[in-house]
Amino acid sequence: MIDRASLYDMKIEDLQPLEEAGVVEKEKIRIRGLNVWFSKKQVLQDLNFGIMNNSITAIMGPSGCGKTTFIRALNRMNDLIDTCRTKGEVLLDGVNIYGNGVDVFELRKRVGMVFQKPNPFPKSIFENVAFGLRVHNMANGQRLKEEVEQALREAVLWDEVKDRLNESALRLSGGQQQRLCIARALAVKPEVILFDEPCSALDPTATAKVEDLIRRLGENYTVVIVTHNMQQAARVSDMTAFLYLGKLVEYGSTRDIFTNPRNELTEKYITGRFG
């Protein structure tokens, strides 16, 4: 395969045939000139990079550098904030999600999200997972049950909850709740899953389980994960992007970034000499 990085100035349209032929890695998301403001304050500045298909991309950087803002730009959750303004393009399979005529609800179905703190609905375990399927009319009756089971299995939660599906989701432990939130996102069959520091509210054992799960999801989904935790980024991700003050400082394979950072800031950050 040709290294994708060497083809950066080629047009997406010209790259697509090469992707399909398997000559270059397929890019799932391309970020082109992405800028985000909250009121007058610019939070992301001219981001340009691509997120590989069926891979795990870690977004790292110090607190307040714009990691959350960045991943919320990928499913247009920033639209919900009145003061937020976005410029630039985010191409999902080559189509700009900020373009005219894009159905943002359809987009969010394709690009799922798991939040920092587990946020199950105050409903039963079953209903949490079934909710998206019901609302989008994707399944009902026996099919619904099967789909729910499948999503829970995929999130490695099924064995722990199969006898208590009608219990309140709020009675689960923190780690189980987070895996339930993952199952809830998986149920509507997304292509991309965004994780915003999914383990920061969990203890080490629960963290290990969720990390395991995320690594496995990377085989079939395009995963973008924000993390503060360097070891976590090193453990789970294929690619790493390092953001600082809203700018992309460095982007590359996780191995390169951790063993051979090109930028001084990145090096300082990963060696913990930051600040």
Add this chain to the structure above:
Amino acid sequence: MMIKRITVRRIVDKLVASLALLSVIIAIIPLAGVIIFVTSKGLPAINLEIFTSLPRPPDEIGGGIGNAIQGTLILIGLASMVGLPIGVLSGIYLAEYGNNRFGSLVRFIADTLSGVPSIIMGLFAYVVVVLATRSFSAISGGIALGIMMIPVITRTTEESIKLVPNTIREASMALGVRRWKTIVLIVVSAARSGIITGIMLSIARIAGETAPLLFTAFGSDLWATGLNQPISALPLVIYRYAISPYASWQAQAWGAAFILVSMVLILNIGVRLIARGKYRR
């Protein structure tokens, strides 16, 4: 010096605690008093007939207030048909879209409305409904009571919806669910125990209202047959019988009071049970 300050603080602590306890006891006495009083006076008047029969003239033995119980239930039903949808929907509106001047105006109106004396509500329904239809009626009484329910339900609905954490709204939106569907299926559902509590409290509040019924529902000695006719209600019967000079009617007034207080009490217990919620930890 140090020790002294600590002892003083401890004494003040004790003093405040005992004062608080004393206030609680003083607050409970009238409540318990009312319940004991109404029960002891009212319970002897309770028998099957009081629930099933119509009123009789004071010099005849027996008779009941079945039509007043029926009337109160009908009036509560009518009032709920007015107050419940308007109250709940405006509460949802205020919580989700009411962060503007119009929202503040609605809030101000709701607060004012809840302070308006109930007799004024009756007067309003009298002018708008009774005079227009030229008849006292169940409908007019239901409307007067329904309007009284609106501000209570509106504000409790708004408050309970605002308590729903934004994180679960976002969880729903992130699944590609539209805002209004998120509100209906997630937010309102999460707030439902609070909303139901508000509804029950508002019903408990209007169930015993007399003033707004005086010139709307008016009262009747017959079973209710139509909503456009005068209708009896427990508070009206209590009012009429209690000030009458006849011992048999006075006894029935206590019976009616006992039934009314029981209804409100049962409602409040129901509220507690519901407020406990199904999906709490």
